[in-house]
Amino acid sequence: MSTNEKQQNSTISGFEPYVQTKGEEYMGEPMRKHFTKILQKWKQDLMQEVDRTVDHMKDEAANFPDPADRASQEEEFSLELRARDRERKLIKKIDKTLQLIEDEEYGWCESCGIEIGVRRLEARPTADMCVDCKTLAEIKEKQVGK
Numbered sequence: 001m002s003t004n005e006k007q008q009n010s011t012i013s014g015f016e017p018y019v020q021t022k023g024e025e026y027m028g029e030p031m032r033k034h035f036t037k038i039l040q041k042w043k044q045d046l047m048q049e050v051d052r053t054v055d056h057m058k059d060e061a062a063n064f065p066d067p068a069d070r071a072s073q074e075e076e077f078s079l080e081l082r083a084r085d086r087e088r089k090l091i092k093k094i095d096k097t098l099q100l101i102e103d104e105e106y107g108w109c110e111s112c113g114i115e116i117g118v119r120r121l122e123a124r125p126t127a128d129m130c131v132d133c134k135t136l137a138e139i140k141e142k143q144v145g146k
């Protein structure tokens with residue numbers, strides 16, 4: 001499986017884009033429910049992926065009595081484990097985001113306080129900054145790295 005395919009597995013699938021009614025309150029109850037649903041589905045997908053790998057590793061480990069086969073197998077496992085580690089971190093972030101929704105603090109930029117916006121949040125439901133602040137933060141991060 002290519003890296004690209006793996007990344008696609010970690011993205012969110014299968015939801016209808018939110019249709020805002022005229023004058024609808026930003027992050028009112030229907031909107032909060034919409035994002036709760038997206039995040040829960042995403043989390044579920046990720047957890048299934050983690051379970052699937054663990055099962056697969058248990059099965060395959062038993063099938064390679066030859067040490068050479070085992071070595072390449074172990075290399076593959078360690079790559080998979082790293083991917084799983086990223087997924088676990090993502091799951092934690094999703095949990096944190098679900099808590100924000102519950103506290104009615106979801107959807108506003110952590111840095112400047114403006115609305116992050118429905119479309120941006122649908123593309124990145126765990127986003128906690130608006131596009132401008134995120135861009136600025138990334139530039140700063142790069143400068144620090146130099």
Ligand SMILES: [Zn+2]
Pocket residue numbers: 109110111112113114129130131132133134
């Ligand atoms: Zn901002």
